[in-house]
Amino acid sequence: MIQIEMLNVNGTQAQGLRIAAPGGEGHPNMLLILCKKGYVMCGYLNVEAAGKFDDAAAVVGGSCFEETLANPVKAVTPQAAALGITVGMTGAEAVEKLNA
16 A cells, blocks of 8 residues: 655655555555655665665655654765765654755
């Protein structure tokens, strides 16, 4: 099942995309939060590939949008780092920078 949801992150809008258990029952959800300048993605997606495509992307773990926004950033592309996104900030903080 695919879910698309508009998220309000500290007054800024982002589009959330959730694919429920793409690997089958018992697998984690695939999450992507789309912003103006890039996106926050779950660990299912490849940060090295995102960097090769010059995408500003941050990897944040979580099984739902709320967890992804609250959890710390685990990895960033060079393009995301150039926007001030750092490992350890929350997913919500990364969304704010990607929407600035």
